[in-house]
Amino acid sequence: MRADEGAWRAPQHSLDPYATQPPLANPYAADASQTGGIDVVETWPGRQAPGFPRDGERPGSGPANGDGERDGDGSGGGAGGRGSGGGRHGRPGRSGRLLRGRPEDPRWARPALLVLLAATAVLYLWGLGASNYGNSFYAAAVQAGTKSWKAFFFGSIDASNYITVDKPPASLWMMALSGRIFGFSSWSMLVPNALCGVASVGLLYGAVRRVAGPAMGLLAGALCALTPVAVLMFRFNNPDALLVLLLVFAAYCVTRALEVASWRWLTLAGVALGFGFLTKMLQAFLVVPAFALAYLIAAPTGLRARIGHVLLSGVGIVVGAGWWVLATILWPASSRPYFGGSGNNSVLGLAFGYNGLGRIFGGDGNGGGGGGRPTGQAADALAALGSNASGDAPTAAAGAAARAAEGFAGGAPTGPGGGGGGGFGGATGITRMFSDNFGAQISWLLPAALILLVGGLWATRRAPRTDRLRAALVLWGGWTIVTALVFSYMKGTIHEYYSVALAPGIAGTVALGAWSLWQTRDQLVSRAVLAVSCGVTAVWDFVLLGRTDWQTWLRYPVLLTGLLAAVVLLAWPRLANREDIDAPTGRLTPARRAVAIVALAAAAFGTVGAPAAYALETASVAHTGSTPLAGPASARGGGFGGPGGGFNPGAARGADGTNQAGAAPGGFPGFGGAGGPNGTGSADGAGQPGGSATGNEAPATGATSAEGQTGTAARSAGGLGMDAQADSAVTKLLSTNAGLYRWVAAVSSSQSAASLELASGGLPVMAIGGFTGSDNAITLAQFQKYVKDGQIHYYLGGGGGGFGGGGNGVISQITTWVEANYSTVTVNGQTLYDLTKPKS
Template sequence: MAMRWSRAEKLACVMATLAVVIAWSIHLGANGYANNFYSAAAWAGSQSWNALLWGSVDPEGFISVDKPPLALWAPALLIKVFGLHPWSVILPQVLMGGASAALIFAMVRGALTQFSVQLRLAMGSLAVLFFVLTPVAALMFRYNNPDALLALLMTGSAGAALRAIAHGRLRWLAVSGVLLGLGFLTKQLQVALIFPALYLAVALYFGASWRRRAAGLATHFAAFVGTLGLWAVPAALVSPASRPFFGGSKANSFIELTLGYNGLARVSGHGKDSSGILGMLTDRVLSLGRLFAPTNALQWSYFAFVGLVIPVVAYIVLVRKLRQTTSDATLRTFVANPSERDVRATHATLVLAYGWFLTSFFIFSWMKGIFHSYYLVGMMPPMLVAVFVGLGIVVAYREELTRRAWIGLAVLAVVTLAWQYVLMIFAKGWMRTGAIVAGVAVVIGALLLTRGKVGLAYGWNTGVGKTVAALTGVAFLAIPFAATAQTNALPHKGSVPKAPYALKSARKGLPDPCEPDFSSTGATKIESGFDGLRAIATSDAARWPLATVSSYCASLYELATERPVMAIGGWDAVDPVPTLDTFKDLVRNGHVRYFIPRYPTPGGEFLGKVSRKDKPGNAQDITTWVIDNFQSQVIDGLSVFDLSVPKK
């Protein structure tokens, strides 16, 4: 049996979780409704169970968001109870961040059960500390994109699989599969990033025989498929007339969305390919720098080199130690021996966490389709688990390390700190303070190291050893602390948030095409910027008092009015819904009252023709028909066409 948690470990885990929740709850309203698209869908789900089930953008169930609905359910239920507020939209993600921190602590602790309680406490607490000070984690667990829930579910699945390996029980593999099934219902095929490493760990370390391991793999996969099928099967079988159109698809198909827009197309780039084998290889090599480009690197890479190296060093140390202490070091004997269960859990954790991290790293580097830097939040739990399990092993077996190994680790630390300082070239604002603090710490540490010995060689209990360790810790945390503090303090909005906020090379954001400029009155918030629009929407009993082009614009008006808004063409206005004939029928039957073109002129008047920025297809046809046939008025700086008043 795996070692029971001590009282100190339980207290440390609870305190670490609370610290994360409290830290990320400070200034929680800074982002407002964050991603209006998902906030509006969450509000719609709070108004209609059907909209909640399918992830509809509006309560009437016209079109869904471009993801499965699971990430919307928690904020929707909170809105249903407490009303529509920014905190009711964002708080669920903060709690998910706390739960993720607890899982990271538990995974690190579980991998180091063969070592001392003090070591487990130190490594688990440090893993949580580095987690809370990673800018992309601080951003996305204070935001309402689905990535927060996806990261939590994948981390929970990894933890359940490792528990299954430690205890040898199939039910924990079933739990792991269920969590990944829920992850699929959060962001579809992105959940597959964990599969290679998880299945490798199960195949190597679960049970004493290959038959047992095959049963474990089958149990996990069956639980995964069964869970996603609870929603995906009805999605495939229910009549399209009884549910919203699946946003992001062309044929109103959840399967198409899974394999295309939210699946293989993200990796392949919709069929784009390199020219020949040489071109493909060159492209892959050069792409490895993507995650270290400034826009991406500032999100996550403060400890990247440690994350890439320390787990490998630790695994080599583990294998050497196993050969020294085990009479028969074959994998079969090692796996079958119950007395080696804790050692096996350590091996399995390194394989799963490091493999998951590397898979994510390479896929994100190589994918040719849509990539956003906030995806990197999913790499943080496995990287931190691998790093601090590895560091715990190195510390526990430090007597085994040669002088050359210590020098290598010192060089790694210096390279990591140097990289953090290089990142500051691309930053501005508060992060400069962190750079100065880190630079001073590096200089002082270097002076101590030049006495002829690597700092750790002095021993942990000597004054020099403690000083070097403390300075190294300050240096490692100074810049991430500054970047994360900046991320939390400054507002982020829109569908593609970035952290930290202030980059020297960053362009100012373009004006919101759906939101007029209210700066002259100081009313820039959704709650106070659309009084006129709110008045006409709430006074009309049509199914959709308002209709507009694109889900993004519809979500803004929906949050402002708290009334259903028809999102013509879906997210980017190219989904083939509704057709012009269908829209005419809806207008004729009084189901749609007002129409707002997507791109009004600065003065609020529409010029009588479709802007070149509008997408071709149904949205353009509908816009042209409305402009040609109905009277418009300017409301809150927007051109609003009354579909009950023909043009004179």
């Protein structure tokens, strides 16, 4: 086989429907009519007979030696002829295997893989520290995990273990272990997530290579690496980075299981999905239908065994997730933190409520129509800013605020930022993944994936049941379809960055679908599907680039080259007929080879050029906040999760994307923001500690009502907003005699607590109401007992708090009691209550 020939097809098996040579006899093969031509050993599932080559490669003609290797001209002794050096019987040593790859691969395959992984590492690691702590909510939990093993185990946001984050702790474990080894910092926290991205690309390559060869594996890995939302999340500290890695690893295990009906590999896939549950709960299970269907269809064994193996993988899921869930159930509630977001202090309540059915159907803390949103007076005031009594055209700031209100109400906001900063998915429906909110994050290649999936299934329609290519299409295509449909019709909270879970599925589907059609390119239908996928992708990229004012010149080269590639694909037989093949070498003549290279380059640029440019721009921009967005800064506002963005839905947005004066009620005043505990607003949203008028640098902290003075719709309880910087004088005050108290301060929500903890070096701060301020984690009586026992030093802020929740009035009750009974301390305009100094 020529050095480059094996790159374009999968390892050949006996009776392979795409085989280019007659199948070789295999003494270990079962009845080919039952297995679709794949060499299978009829022993207990998951085992291969001695000497059975890896990857199902045909054995050589020589006899097997004592180590199960074959001599002669087979695969066993051939490796040594490549100079890879080192091993017994001519096999390459470990270093040779790492650098030169498998003997059956072309020589360039492993170096190309190493280049891909190195380039991915540079893309994900370069300038990583610019994002600082990313999402301060998770950063504070990571910091707490470096200081307390109990906080580490449960995922507490404070080292004194009052309340956890609203997700399981698996991703926090990874980052906290790094912090314990290297010291807590932005880099030690973010680097593990970047390495998750590199590992995901490598595993995706491995899974696709086993089916379609190294060239398609490289294509799938590159497509995943250059997906804009993937670049975003692998450089961030949300749980999605580890989740994607676990999902890709599970898919790799299923791919291995499909080769020889291995229940071991399938069970390992279940264990990986169980750890996925410990990362982001039920979202990890969206791939289960595709994995199970692929195995039930194509595993080379009987139906009863296939069903049994799938059920056994379910046991693996239970084992992977159940050990931690069981530990949380058996652990006395009085000696562990409250599970934030659960509603009933239960992990299962969190999984099937707020993070489960609540996401699908809304309710249980999840807002309808794409996320929680301001209601009542806040929503009315925001909507009112879009017009005036005289019917005149609204101002730029008022119009932007009206669009923000529309986005929070579940509509389809204008612009990629989704109401000035992203964070909510817009209206439900089949087009959600292509909307302004999600389009530039994930949908660049989604149309091509859907087209190529249909084409690939058509191309393999006559293949045997166990055809591995079709099984792989079911696996990766099913992953894409199920996940996209669930995201499209979710009525609860959904953020744009969730779509990173689609990136491996889309990449794998595109690579495998294109390869299956290329194998049958002599048929007009196959060429037509390839051409349509290429042309549609170019047109869609043209549309997506037109939604922003970033690099508009790129639209036209992308469109033209993509359409050119589509035309070349349709005319391929005329460009590569038999007369253009050099008989001695079996290759195209130099002229036709040049045409093929031009066609390939045009197809690559026309389909991948736009998302690659968008991804590179994403890597060059710092991202902070709770709901970051991929892409250039011009495509994102500063609101909920914009660059540096604290959550300030009430703030009007100007034409330049900055927070403007006159924010409507419902805004989230920052710590030390205008008016302090009374919730009154500053005219410019700045001038107070932590305040800023610009959404792209720091969140606006003032919230002025429609009446111009008091924010009646939502009063701040010491809220720092999301990722606002705590005032240095306040953190210095909290650090005084900090060791005498279990919590140096109490605030309304986890976001406020996180900012204080990060600024103070990890001093524990009680987040009374959890992430939204609405968790019923404590009663007034319990809080009074903590104060009486001298466990809390300061209380920051007034009533309300969070997302307008207030823990069913608990925060308001605590605020009223504190204000009536304890002395105040004012630092840089911020009011604190010293709980060690009663007024009397």
